[in-house]
Amino acid sequence: MAGKVTNIVVAGRGGQGVLKASDILAEAAFRAGRDVKKSELHGMSQRGGSVTSDVRFGPQVLSPMVPAGETDYLVVLAADQVEVNRLELRQGGVLISPADIDENLLPNRRSLNVALLGVLSRHLDIAESDWMAAIQANLPEKLHEANAGAFALGRGSAGR
Amino acid sequence: MSKTDRRLLSGNEAVARAALDAGFALGAGYPGTPSTEILESFSELGGHAEWAPNEKVALEVALGAAFAGARALVTMKHVGLNVAADPLFTATYTGVSGALVVVSADDPGMASSQNEQDNRRYALAAGVPMLEPSDSQEAYDLVFQAVEVSQRWQLPVLLRLTTRICHSKTVVRARELGLAAARPHFEHDAKARVMIPAYARPAHRRLRQKLAEIAEWNESSPLNRIEPGEKALGIVTSGISYVHAREAAGGASFLKLGMTYPLPMEKIRRFAAGVQRCLVVEEGDPYLVEAIRAAGIAVEGKHEMYRFGELDVQRVRRILAGDVSPEPTPPRGKPPELCKGCPHRAVFETLGKLDCIVAGDIGCYTLGVLPPFEAMDSCVCMGAAIGVGLGLRQVLPAEQARRVVSVIGDSTFVHGGITGLVEMIYNPPPTGHVLLILDNGTTAMTGLQEHPGTGRTLDHKATGRVVFEDLARTLGVKRVHVVDPSKDPAGFEKLMRESLACGELVVIVARRPCLLAAKKIRAYQAADTGEGDGG
Numbered sequence: 224m225a226g227k228v229t230n231i232v233v234a235g236r237g238g239q240g241v242l243k244a245s246d247i248l249a250e251a252a253f254r255a256g257r258d259v260k261k262s263e264l265h266g267m268s269q270r271g272g273s274v275t276s277d278v279r280f281g282p283q284v285l286s287p288m289v290p291a292g293e294t295d296y297l298v299v300l301a302a303d304q305v306e307v308n309r310l311e312l313r314q315g316g317v318l319i320s321p322a323d324i325d326e327n328l329l330p331n332r333r334s335l336n337v338a339l340l341g342v343l344s345r346h347l348d349i350a351e352s353d354w355m356a357a358i359q360a361n362l363p364e365k366l367h368e369a370n371a372g373a374f375a376l377g378r379g380s381a382g383r
Numbered sequence: 384m385s386k387t388d389r390r391l392l393s394g395n396e397a398v399a400r401a402a403l404d405a406g407f408a409l410g411a412g413y414p415g416t417p418s419t420e421i422l423e424s425f426s427e428l429g430g431h432a433e434w435a436p437n438e439k440v441a442l443e444v445a446l447g448a449a450f451a452g453a454r455a456l457v458t459m460k461h462v463g464l465n466v467a468a469d470p471l472f473t474a475t476y477t478g479v480s481g482a483l484v485v486v487s488a489d490d491p492g493m494a495s496s497q498n499e500q501d502n503r504r505y506a507l508a509a510g511v512p513m514l515e516p517s518d519s520q521e522a523y524d525l526v527f528q529a530v531e532v533s534q535r536w537q538l539p540v541l542l543r544l545t546t547r548i549c550h551s552k553t554v555v556r557a558r559e560l561g562l563a564a565a566r567p568h569f570e571h572d573a574k575a576r577v578m579i580p581a582y583a584r585p586a587h588r589r590l591r592q593k594l595a596e597i598a599e600w601n602e603s604s605p606l607n608r609i610e611p612g613e614k615a616l617g618i619v620t621s622g623i624s625y626v627h628a629r630e631a632a633g634g635a636s637f638l639k640l641g642m643t644y645p646l647p648m649e650k651i652r653r654f655a656a657g658v659q660r661c662l663v664v665e666e667g668d669p670y671l672v673e674a675i676r677a678a679g680i681a682v683e684g685k686h687e688m689y690r691f692g693e694l695d696v697q698r699v700r701r702i703l704a705g706d707v708s709p710e711p712t713p714p715r716g717k718p719p720e721l722c723k724g725c726p727h728r729a730v731f732e733t734l735g736k737l738d739c740i741v742a743g744d745i746g747c748y749t750l751g752v753l754p755p756f757e758a759m760d761s762c763v764c765m766g767a768a769i770g771v772g773l774g775l776r777q778v779l780p781a782e783q784a785r786r787v788v789s790v791i792g793d794s795t796f797v798h799g800g801i802t803g804l805v806e807m808i809y810n811p812p813p814t815g816h817v818l819l820i821l822d823n824g825t826t827a828m829t830g831l832q833e834h835p836g837t838g839r840t841l842d843h844k845a846t847g848r849v850v851f852e853d854l855a856r857t858l859g860v861k862r863v864h865v866v867d868p869s870k871d872p873a874g875f876e877k878l879m880r881e882s883l884a885c886g887e888l889v890v891i892v893a894r895r896p897c898l899l900a901a902k903k904i905r906a907y908q909a910a911d912t913g914e915g916d917g918g
């Protein structure tokens with residue numbers, strides 16, 4: 224039977240890097256040897272609409288979609304998307320939002336998504352080396368340094 | 384053996400990887416969410432992939448390749464199969480010499496579509512064997528199975544995906560040994576491939592004979608799996624519904640179907656007889672439940688309310704419990720809107736200002752229907768802008784008819800609009816007509832694909848280009864204009880007023896690249912002329 228599955232939802236607005244963040248997260252869990260499923264709806268090019276992406280990992284994952292109200296970690300990239308998605312959280316689930324970091328310390332505004340993954344990483348049993356490998360596999364080389372910095376910022380500042 | 388090739392792939396990427404490993408010589412298609420990335424990844428992996436002008440042509444190209452003994456893949460979204468239905472229904476008669484795998488990517492819930500038709504019905508109607516994966520691994524494996532079935536029975540095979548299969552990433556282990564590519568070679572066989580009635584009559588009988596054999600084979604094929612569990616509840620399911628149901632009812636017995644046409648009816652009968660309650664869990668239309676009941680097997684289906692939208696774990700729990708109370712509506716997110724700086728904006732501002740009656744079409748520009756523009760009056764299927772606009776013009780009183788404009792995107796014009804333009808010249812309405820082609824140099828809606836009007840191939844290399852203004856002139860339109868409404872809104876408004884008043888046929892090409900594509904287009908052009916570094 225399937226053991227405990229961790230449910231994470233990443234949410235934000237189109238163009239903010241929601242899908243990139245969930246790709247990195249899924250890849251990190253995958254490298255850590257878990258069964259992983261990641262699901263989202265995409266297709267429309269236009270910017271600005273709401274986007275969410277589900278990542279589930281554990282010994283065995285069945286449905287790729289996080290059942291409503293069973294989200295363990297909700298990572299929201301835009302303050303105005305918090306309320307829309309809050310219902311997804313289970314009781315006792317953790318909300319991670321831009322308020323968790325000092326955005327002024329970001330090496331690059333566009334790496335907010337990776338910084339919030341840094342915050343998330345404090346809660347998950349995934350080695351830092353797997354995170355780094357996942358970041359490198361999903362971003363062009365010229366962005367590696369800035370995103371490693373953003374990740375460290377989030378990882379170091381979690382729980383403030 | 385030593386190192387297993389384990390990857391995290393979307394269903395689309397898995398199909399592309401399998402097509403490469405299974406020696407497919409050609410992949411053709413037309414973009415459409417959620418299918419688009421299949422050909423893009425196949426091309427990136429080194430496969431021969433082409434965008435056709437539309438799905439019908441794509442299927443015909445793939446059929447030709449399969450007549451020549453090659454393995455060919457054709458991909459499209461669900462509504463694309465409506466366009467390609469004509470060749471499909473007769474390709475099952477002609478059969479193929481190599482292998483032909485038709486991917487239909489359905490969109491239950493309409494994440495990005497104009498309807499939620501259930502293409503499993505096509506398998507039944509056209510007599511084409513159908514396979515349905517539940518995750519990326521199965522999507523990968525079923526491409527090989529499809530090749531086996533297609534080659535053995537010399538029939539096209541439908542690989543039916545849905546949005547969640549296409550776009551979910553799950554773990555895939557690729558095969559270490561793929562299939563060697565076939566060697567294309569032509570053998571005359573007119574009786575098999577020229578469907579005059581005298582040859583088509585026996586061909587239809589041949590098709591039914593093949594389907595009977597496949598049904599027999601499917602009774603014991605490994606594609607349909609019984610997973611024993613409690614006797615109290617048995618669930619018959621397929622595709623994405625399987626994983627939702629497995630999670631919602633872990634202890635139940637399962638019959639998971641991988642080939643859903645023709646169905647292994649005796650296997651289903653035995654399964655149903657062995658459980659106290661037998662429930663069919665399927666997304667969309669009651670396709671399985673109707674077929675199973677028609678075979679005289681008593682099974683329970685889902686309530687009509689679950690025909691609409693996607694299934695998920697929660698909804699399957701409700702189906703199991705027979706819960707038909709209203710479902711909570713999820714809070715509404717922010718709807719998409721045209722990008723700031725989108726070239727379509729200026730067009731809809733003017734159409735709204737002139738109070739036009741807008742026969743619209745499908746693409747980013749369909750967002751012209753929403754505030755602040757609210758300047759679109761119909762949108763049905765790709766290409767319909769022109770026919771619908773002409774029909775309105777033909778019957779409306781003159782003062783209304785004169786305000787009718789057909790608005791269509793560049794990719795959509797090539798896909799389904801050219802025959803509409805021919806109709807406009809052949810049967811001109813008494814008040815004339817105005818056709819506006821929004822040429823933003825790309826298929827933006829589905830993620831910036833090339834098309835024949837861009838003059839670049841799927842992998843962005845220069846090729847022949849269809850020039851809309853030349854085409855319109857050649858077909859006999861006297862008033863043809865090329866403009867950039869964003870650059871000169873006042874000039875565009877003046878031209879629109881004149882065109883609506885003149886009572887003749889007018890084609891206006893509004894040309895300015897999509898904001899998101901502009902930089903890429905410049906890079907491709909630079910690469911073509913050998914000036915750029917390609918980066």
Ligand SMILES: Cc1ncc(C[n+]2csc(CCOP(=O)(O)OP(=O)(O)O)c2C)c(N)n1
Pocket residue numbers: 413414415416438460462463464466496497745746747748765791792793794795796823825826827828829897
């Ligand atoms: C038969 C069919 N095939 C594919 C699609 C998916 N689709 C919707 S609009 C569109 C093309 C949009 O391109 P274009 O007309 O150039 O407009 P743009 O989005 O660039 O504004 C496509 C491929 C569809 N709806 N129907």
Ligand code: SF4
Pocket residue numbers: 268269270720721722724725726727747823827828897898899900
């Ligand atoms: S993606 Fe291009 S065509 Fe679509 S809304 Fe944005 S700028 Fe306009």
